[in-house]
Amino acid sequence: MAALDLRAELDSLGWLSLAKARYAMGAKSVGPLQYASHMEPQVCLHASEAQEGLQKFKVVRAGVHAPEEVGPREAGLRRRKGPTKTPEPESSEAPQDPLNWFGILVPHSLRQAQASFRDGLQLAADIASLQNRIDWGRSQLRGLQEKLKQLEPGAA
Amino acid sequence: MLEGAELYFNVDHGYLEGLVRGCKASLLTQQDYINLVQCETLEDLKIHLQTTDYGNFLANHTNPLTVSKIDTEMRKRLCGEFEYFRNHSLEPLSTFLTYMTNEFPAQEVCTPCSQTLVTMFLRVQVNFHPVKRCSYMIDNVILLMNGALQKKSVKEILGKCHPLGRFTEMEAVNIAETPSDLFNAILIETPLAPFFQDCMSENALDELNIELLRNKLYKSYLEAFYKFCKNHGDVTAEVMCPILEFEADRRAFIITLNSFGTELSKEDRETLYPTFGKLYPEGLRLLAQAEDFDQMKNVADHYGVYKPLFEAVGGSGGKTLEDVFYEREVQMNVLAFNRQFHYGVFYAYVKLKEQEIRNIVWIAECISQRHRTKINSYIPIL
Numbered sequence: 001m002a003a004l005d006l007r008a009e010l011d012s013l014g015w016l017s018l019a020k021a022r023y024a025m026g027a028k029s030v031g032p033l034q035y036a037s038h039m040e041p042q043v044c045l046h047a048s049e050a051q052e053g054l055q056k057f058k059v060v061r062a063g064v065h066a067p068e069e070v071g072p073r074e075a076g077l078r079r080r081k082g083p084t085k086t087p088e089p090e091s092s093e094a095p096q097d098p099l100n101w102f103g104i105l106v107p108h109s110l111r112q113a114q115a116s117f118r119d120g121l122q123l124a125a126d127i128a129s130l131q132n133r134i135d136w137g138r139s140q141l142r143g144l145q146e147k148l149k150q151l152e153p154g155a156a
Numbered sequence: 157m158l159e160g161a162e163l164y165f166n167v168d169h170g171y172l173e174g175l176v177r178g179c180k181a182s183l184l185t186q187q188d189y190i191n192l193v194q195c196e197t198l199e200d201l202k203i204h205l206q207t208t209d210y211g212n213f214l215a216n217h218t219n220p221l222t223v224s225k226i227d228t229e230m231r232k233r234l235c236g237e238f239e240y241f242r243n244h245s246l247e248p249l250s251t252f253l254t255y256m257t258n259e260f261p262a263q264e265v266c267t268p269c270s271q272t273l274v275t276m277f278l279r280v281q282v283n284f285h286p287v288k289r290c291s292y293m294i295d296n297v298i299l300l301m302n303g304a305l306q307k308k309s310v311k312e313i314l315g316k317c318h319p320l321g322r323f324t325e326m327e328a329v330n331i332a333e334t335p336s337d338l339f340n341a342i343l344i345e346t347p348l349a350p351f352f353q354d355c356m357s358e359n360a361l362d363e364l365n366i367e368l369l370r371n372k373l374y375k376s377y378l379e380a381f382y383k384f385c386k387n388h389g390d391v392t393a394e395v396m397c398p399i400l401e402f403e404a405d406r407r408a409f410i411i412t413l414n415s416f417g418t419e420l421s422k423e424d425r426e427t428l429y430p431t432f433g434k435l436y437p438e439g440l441r442l443l444a445q446a447e448d449f450d451q452m453k454n455v456a457d458h459y460g461v462y463k464p465l466f467e468a469v470g471g472s473g474g475k476t477l478e479d480v481f482y483e484r485e486v487q488m489n490v491l492a493f494n495r496q497f498h499y500g501v502f503y504a505y506v507k508l509k510e511q512e513i514r515n516i517v518w519i520a521e522c523i524s525q526r527h528r529t530k531i532n533s534y535i536p537i538l
Contacts, residue, residue, distance in 0.1 A: 019521040105414035
């Protein structure tokens with residue numbers, strides 16, 4: 001069920017919104033030429049152990065767990081007036097919003113695409129956790145069925 | 157230009173006007189679009205396009221056919237036709253066509269920071285002499301910047317550069333870190349210096365300033381084009397000026413719409429609006445104060461032309477503002493063909509062909525994503 005939701009989410013909203021953005025901005029303005037081949041992830045997958053030794057997956061924003069981060073850093077755009085005295089280091093803790101690869105004034109459809117892909121990520125993590133639970137449940141069931149089979153001939 | 161262009165136009169431009177009208181007749185009709193919409197795969201689409209004027213333009217691409225290949229090939233065709241017009245044109249048509257080419261190369265290659273530089277260089281090619289050479293030089297600059305960003309070797313890129321666009325400071329392009337270095341290296345070569353002096357106030361290359369710069373340069377390009385058409389006078393001015401005014405107003409609306417929720421301040425936004433068009437100056441002042449879509453709609457309601465457009469947004473078809481503006485542009489461009497002996501037919505043909513390319517690419521995307529609910533949102537032309 002959740003897999004279908006993911007499919008619907010990505011197909012109907014994600015990729016189509018991207019196509020709409022290309023329609024509005026021009027096909028070459030939204031494509032692999034806009035980003036470098038190396039990019040920093042904005043979100044990470046966090047695997048944790050829940051009860052009964054099950055693995056749960058959660059999507060967390062990258063840079064949240066950086067222990068050397070001193071204080072809150074302003075992510076996003078800053079307007080630098082003239083040359084700065086101390087060169088500000090490129091923040092690797094706060095990765096740049098990928099929407100800004102395509103400029104600042106991006107059409108609404110591109111923002112929509114970003115939102116749907118974000119939701120899709122969340123859904124994917126939920127699906128993975130669910131899949132784990134299902135597999136665990138299935139293996140439990142199989143184990144119990146084996147036991148039942150062993151007990152029955154014994155009783156008969 | 158003398159009044160009564162009917163007497164003199166055909167001497168210099170008659171052949172090309174005939175040619176462009178012939179090209180216009182080969183645009184896809186409603187029946188063609190209906191056939192394309194019924195295709196199941198991109199291969200079907202290719203077969204259907206073979207029966208139209210496009211012919212075997214995709215014949216060299218076997219597998220797998222992607223939407224971006226289709227887009228590239230169609231664009232190449234359009235550029236080829238346009239180059240033919242430009243090579244056979246005489247003054248002042250050739251200057252007119254040169255103004256139009258500023259739109260083209262800017263859409264070809266874009267990278268994170270050089271995107272703006274492309275638009276900067278290209279959209280300001282105003283009645284300057286070695287225009288053709290400029291465009292090749294610019295392509296080379298962009299290629300080099302792209303390579304620098306993606307950490308490719310300079311030699312590899314230099315090999316791919318266009319020979320017509322060579323200039324001595326080429327190797328220095330990828331070393332330049334800030335725009336001022338780049339401008340000092342490149343500006344001296346190209347006759348674009350005066351425009352940059354006007355527009356450049358910040359030195360830093362961050363996204364906000366880049367966007368401001370790009371839009372300011374596009375604004376100055378539009379204003380120069382408008383002035384050219386107006387000074388030309390005659391039927392060309394009567395046809396082109398309303399089209400360009402609509403373009404200016406459209407830019408104002410779209411910039412405003414896209415700037416909601418971003419870091420762009422209202423004062424900055426106002427500097428990006430072109431200073432001509434129906435909205436100038438009162439409408440632009442009101443628009444600069446708008447903070448959401450409804451306020452923008454209130455401004456548009458003052459103008460009889462834009463009120464029905466804004467009312468068509470949303471609705472049952474889920475039309476966006478951009479769709480509605482594209483439709484209006486198509487209407488105006490089709491009407492340009494009703495008059496003879498003017499240069500507007502060239503502009504109108506190119507814009508209509510671009511819309512056709514957008515339509516076909518949209519249909520191709522819907523087919524390849526197997527998502528057919530919105531496949532009919534193309535804009536029919538003929």
